Amino acid sequence: MATRSNTYVKVYFLLVFLLGVFIFKDYGVSWDESIDRINGMVNAKYIMATLAPEWTEHQLVFTNVPDFAAHLENDHGALFHLPLAFMEVVWPGLDSRTYYLVRHFCIFLTFLLALWSVYKIALVRFKSQLLGLLTSALLLLSPRIFADGFYNGKDLVFLSFFTFGIYTLIRLLERPTLARAALHGFATAIATDVRILGCLLFALSIGMFMIEAIWGEKPKAERRQLGKAISLYCVVAISLTVVGWPYLWEDPAGKFLEAFDKMKRFRWEGDVYYLGQVVKGIELPWHYAPVWIAITTPVAYSLAFLAGAVIWLYTVVRYRFAVLRALEGRIDVLLAGWFSIPLLMVILLHSVIYDGWRHLYFIYPAFLVVAVRGAYAVWQASKNSLVLKRATLVLAVLAGAEAVYTAVRMVAAHPNQQVFFSFLSPEQVEQLFDRDYWGVAYRQGLEWISTHDTAAQLTINAPVSIVLENNLAILKPADRARFKINGTDKERYYLTAYRMHPEAYPDTIGNEVYTLKTNGIKILSVFYRW
Numbered sequence: 001m002a003t004r005s006n007t008y009v010k011v012y013f014l015l016v017f018l019l020g021v022f023i024f025k026d027y028g029v030s031w032d033e034s035i036d037r038i039n040g041m042v043n044a045k046y047i048m049a050t051l052a053p054e055w056t057e058h059q060l061v062f063t064n065v066p067d068f069a070a071h072l073e074n075d076h077g078a079l080f081h082l083p084l085a086f087m088e089v090v091w092p093g094l095d096s097r098t099y100y101l102v103r104h105f106c107i108f109l110t111f112l113l114a115l116w117s118v119y120k121i122a123l124v125r126f127k128s129q130l131l132g133l134l135t136s137a138l139l140l141l142s143p144r145i146f147a148d149g150f151y152n153g154k155d156l157v158f159l160s161f162f163t164f165g166i167y168t169l170i171r172l173l174e175r176p177t178l179a180r181a182a183l184h185g186f187a188t189a190i191a192t193d194v195r196i197l198g199c200l201l202f203a204l205s206i207g208m209f210m211i212e213a214i215w216g217e218k219p220k221a222e223r224r225q226l227g228k229a230i231s232l233y234c235v236v237a238i239s240l241t242v243v244g245w246p247y248l249w250e251d252p253a254g255k256f257l258e259a260f261d262k263m264k265r266f267r268w269e270g271d272v273y274y275l276g277q278v279v280k281g282i283e284l285p286w287h288y289a290p291v292w293i294a295i296t297t298p299v300a301y302s303l304a305f306l307a308g309a310v311i312w313l314y315t316v317v318r319y320r321f322a323v324l325r326a327l328e329g330r331i332d333v334l335l336a337g338w339f340s341i342p343l344l345m346v347i348l349l350h351s352v353i354y355d356g357w358r359h360l361y362f363i364y365p366a367f368l369v370v371a372v373r374g375a376y377a378v379w380q381a382s383k384n385s386l387v388l389k390r391a392t393l394v395l396a397v398l399a400g401a402e403a404v405y406t407a408v409r410m411v412a413a414h415p416n417q418q419v420f421f422s423f424l425s426p427e428q429v430e431q432l433f434d435r436d437y438w439g440v441a442y443r444q445g446l447e448w449i450s451t452h453d454t455a456a457q458l459t460i461n462a463p464v465s466i467v468l469e470n471n472l473a474i475l476k477p478a479d480r481a482r483f484k485i486n487g488t489d490k491e492r493y494y495l496t497a498y499r500m501h502p503e504a505y506p507d508t509i510g511n512e513v514y515t516l517k518t519n520g521i522k523i524l525s526v527f528y529r530w
Contacts, residue, residue: 005129012133016115016140020108026415027150028443029100029470035073036153037099040081042071043246044089061089068246075259079193079244080157096473104150107157111149114160115139117167118365122372124170125331135372139365141403143410143420144296151440152358154195159362161191165201166338170331172229173212176222181229185236193244196263202237204337211333215324268352273434273500281354286347292357298406298422300399301371308374312336339366355437413518416441426520436497439467441516441524445495446471448514448526450479459487462495494527
């Protein structure tokens, strides 16, 4: 039986991998990807200038790359972007299409790591491969997360490595060996070097070590081993964080505190379109993140999460510290901290987040594990009552139907699952929220123009040119060469993804010659003026 279950797990992950292989080429280039590319090159130049200054001076690939000290985002973690930057160093003249396709496939591989990590977390928590696969499948069937799993090199990559770090922490709590401590230190460093908020993983680890030392029922020998493991973990996590984050090299402690302070005081002066109003990023209401989570998460997931959260709170109130004596109880505490601490920090400290709740994506795996706990607990409780059992079966059928419907919507929306709303009508979405804030749909608009207009020169414009530049970069070179941005030609195409512009465009912009809709929501228009 165990062998058959293992086969199911292998087949599941193989199918997900093959799915990614077949579709990763379909996605456009998101708003921040060109910025991340530059950040990677800046860090690569700094590293090589430190290790081999004379060689670096003669590398043409670094000619137009800003110096590290002058780069405004030099404090941003660049660990994920660095291998891609070195790919450009060793492959001079690399075409931008090849670069972004490789980049998108690498992002997908990190998403695969997240799917595997959340499976392993649920496997340890529930001691069930079926529930482990269910939790992973829920992450896979989360449309916005799925789409970001091909182009979001910031939030999705951070989600993946943070989730992997939580799994390595749980393994360490299970059995505190030095090897597991070193691996968890490595995972913590990677998460922190991707985004400084990865240091929360370090804080959660220390908190869990304290709980383990007080309530963990381990023999003295294992407690002594835990002490050694904690010490090794701290050394590995701190040292590798410094190694993987060039910004810290000159003054590790001072630069880290400086970067952390910048994160706390981060103030984005841009605007978002939220609940039908233009709101400044520094004036977002407390409910901004909870509302975005609710409207972009399948309803059944949210209801199951609420059930899991209520059941956990009831257990804590009833049994208090006794719940900490079992590993499962301590994992529940970890899940609660993982989900609630970042969300409460955003709400209570008025932290700046924008573009939906993408900055909080890394808490979503905890949300799903709690949701599975809630669903499973309700299922178990229903065994004692025929009426409750029938009601639970009805709920299970409805939840399954929504999951299937979500999968169908994801297929229909491909490759624009990033504009998924769980229960709002297309009219409500268009009136109340930004749509394709990542700008990846511009690729389809450019491809439509290239296919339907045979002119040798095509003049294009958009509200912000960077979204055009990014998506031109992933087109084939011959198609890319035909486009000219912001030209003075009388004839031109104008593309928009309706970010910060919910209303219809005036006739002076041109005739709407192409409309792209996702699940009934208009996410891109192409206008032509002559």
